[in-house]
Amino acid sequence: MNYDVIVIGAGHNGLTTAALMAKARKRVLVLEKNGFIGGLGASEEICEGYRTAGFLHETAQISTNVVKELELESRGLQWVTSGQDTGVYVPGLNGEVGFWLYQDAVKTAQHLRERLGKKEGDAYARYSEFLADIRPVVQKMISSPLPDVSDLNLASLWQIGKHATRLRMLGKKNMLELLRVTPMCIADFLNEFFENEQLKAAISLPALAGTYMGPWSPGSTANLLMQTCGSNQRVVGGPWRFVKALEKSFLDFGGKILCHSHVTKIIVENGKATGVELASGEQIRADKIISSADPKTTFLGLMAPQELSHRFMNHVDHIRMRGTTAKVSLALNRPLKFKGNVSVEDVEYAIICGTVDDVEKAFDPVKYGELPTNPALQVYVPSLTSSDVAPEGHCVVSILVNFVPYGLREGWTAQSKEKLLNNVISVLETRAENVRANIVGSLVQSPLDLETEFSITGGQIHHGEHSLDQFISRPTPDTVDYSTPIPGLYVCGSGCFPGGGITGNPGYLAAKSIL
């Protein structure tokens, strides 16, 4: 059979692009290396009877455009309503009851007034007011393709002009504020609002996760703004439900997915991409090849060097992809109970962190290839809303560990993973009751494991570090419009604008641009 489009990789961006292409009546084939789909949104087994709901947790940034156009709501995707939102729990430093951060800013501000005092609550209100002011502009920016700033022709100038006009529409005060704060470090930015150290740390952590930056690194505020302004409600059941809905949508539109199909080469003939070759040696042809793999894998791994210019290879080579995230998934034979008599139902998501400096101290060792002794954790308990991930009354705790170096100096061995697991459990036990004694199984995934399992260079969860310079021309100046120097070859993964996380944005923009 002949295909119009082959998509490499069945991660959520690959599936998004594939489904949108299929909806446009293209014959689309998705090739996935693993025996399962979903990439970093895939549900994986921890031990028999216990599964995760995705390597990543956060579903609040899922693009509403994707959900609407692919009709995901009729295919099992369900938003958490604001009444159901249990928020993100931030336990106190010594296990005492801390506070919650809800998706609803007004509710959070009120809650913080009660928990941390009027001043912090009011500050939160001011903080979210600023974010609400700039939100429409930032949202517009992350849902339109990047202008090509390195080739200032009429078209790109028009694009830049549109962005500039949007900026100016913010009004002088907010526009200048946005320009001023974007290159700042998160710590300084949050210091302008808050006093409570743990509050600042908890707000900063999701924006730093996966990056090669601590809260004191300049430019980290840009990540925070993009993340918060692109944020809506979460979906029930975590990233896995999103992936399943995407799959259903794609199949409904007539698409086809082949698992265990490891693409090892993109075939280029007469300077044009015409198909792919699998590990089995089989060749499959299509008019368009769209890669959702990271740019280094796509261009340096799947292509022969002679197909690309020296200049382009250099650009790709210089993309920084240092993974800093590991995952610890625990299977427990009873629910996860936080100290201070916090009700089990109230904690689906939690952030375990100390002060801003503690987060910075969790980041420092990464630079020297060491493990953090006191990592900052993002916790997700999928078993609370999904009955199919653990036996009844039991529980799955999915933990993103910040920061863990890909290039661990002592090397990634069973021992170093054991050490990481122990560090994580110790930190978790400062806030939750009896974790260690109730573990029936665990899964530790280092950045190196991520690279091996999902073919993500450096185990970099965003397919290219989130940093200002890597947003300006993401992934390279020649590929900002999702096309590549090779006709017929396109990119649609997190390595493209607007970057990583479970959003569907790059996949969406790529499909629109290709169509």
Added chain:
Amino acid sequence: MAATQKYDAVIVGGGHNGLTCAAYLAKAGKKVLVLEKRNVLGGAAVSEEVFPGFTFSVCSYVVSLFRPRIIRELELAKHGLQIIPLDCSYSPQIDGPGLARWGDAGRTRREVGRFSKKDAEVLAEFGLEMKKMSFFARNIIDELAPDPTSFKPSELMRLMKLGNRFKEFGSDFIYLHNKLLTMSSVDFLDMYFESEILKAPMAVSGIIGTFLGVRSPGTAYVLLHHYMGEIDGVFRSWGFAKGGTGEISMSIARAAQSYGAELRCGVDVAAIKIKNNVASGVVLANGDEIEAKNVISGCDPRRTFLKFVGEQNLQPDFVDQIKRFKMRGSSGKVNLALDKLPTFKDGREGDQHLRGDIAIAPSIDYLEKAYDEAKYGEFSKRPYINIVIPSLSDPTLAPPGKHVMSCFVQYAPYKIKEGPEHWPKLRDAFGETVIDTIAEYAPDIRECITHKQVLTPWDLEQEFGLTEGNIFHGELSLEQLLFMRPAVGWARYRTPVVNLWMCGSGTHPGGGVMGAPGELAAKTMLKSGEV
């Protein structure tokens, strides 16, 4: 005491920017008075005989960015300015040979080639790229900051002109420029080089005077610094002013005087006189008042607005901006009088490699660890040190056979854990740390020292009026540059107070012995017709 004669302008602070501003105004026929608190002119660009026979560039110790236009327009050569080019950057290692980079490109290539053939080859290409970048950057430091919020045709034209120049350089340039503007020094250098021994001393130019590490994003831009220096129109040279950095200030002072400016030392300004939001002169610490049509502050924004003007005379919004203007000082200075030259371990012959600057920056991790300690409120146990021995090229600074050694030390955070006021107690320990560090590379250093002067960030604040010991009058981070320096919308040397102006390093284009803020401020005032 009654008011004395009326001046067109009184300038608070006799640093090099205040003096530059004074000289330009006086040259245009204005009646100008400069008031300096210390007994010597120059501010942080000052030469002093700290110990008998030993003259130090007490704070700022090398010249690179000083604008050639100022030298020409104020005829500073005629007034005694003489600059001795610095020919070498030497970075020793504890064990094994160090690296010397020379003015002569071929010689540098051979030295670098001992560590990495690839790096030696890339060096020329890198230099060329940097030179192109600095050509563009000059457009920014030699002109007023653009105002992106204004819809005025003249402002839009200015932006378009800048955009056009940008465009002329071509797409590869723009790509690289965006990277340079936002990346960390280390990440940027990683795109070109592989050997640590080369990258570490190169990376440090990105952190001087900042509270950032070599791995902090945004530090790459300052790498240009090394390539932007112009002395007598020659690119990429650093130099010493003959007689110490203070001679730059003194030559400007002599120029200013020749145009009729009046300069007074030992005059401590307590406040700026303001009535109905109009500045009309200054009040001195002794109660005297001096009237002037305009007041110009060469001091940093915090000192200017929170001390001299006072919160009560400003809008709360503006006060907030000034309060959050970041001034975290991060460096100290140790000045040593030597009765002989120290011997560095790697056994190079002669003293040629010691005539430029000597950087204690053995590896990237060394530099980053120094920063990590400072982040949590301690001075680095093994700091980055930039050493110069200017008496090797300018014998007038020390008695025959003896030397002055000036050590710039980073990191020494102003906000030390114990609180900044505890710095005097830590001063000795800080000085010893510096000497211990040097001793690892030059074991006989202690035998050479006859006197030492240790300046902590606290001392820089108390003695030189640099708030929080920040040598640039405010950090040179992206959010504090261009139209945001020192406050959004106030980057054109005016202030919210009528007839009060700024001309110091806290204004565009920022710190360093550049003279540009003083020059641009004076030209703006003259053009406005209000001074």
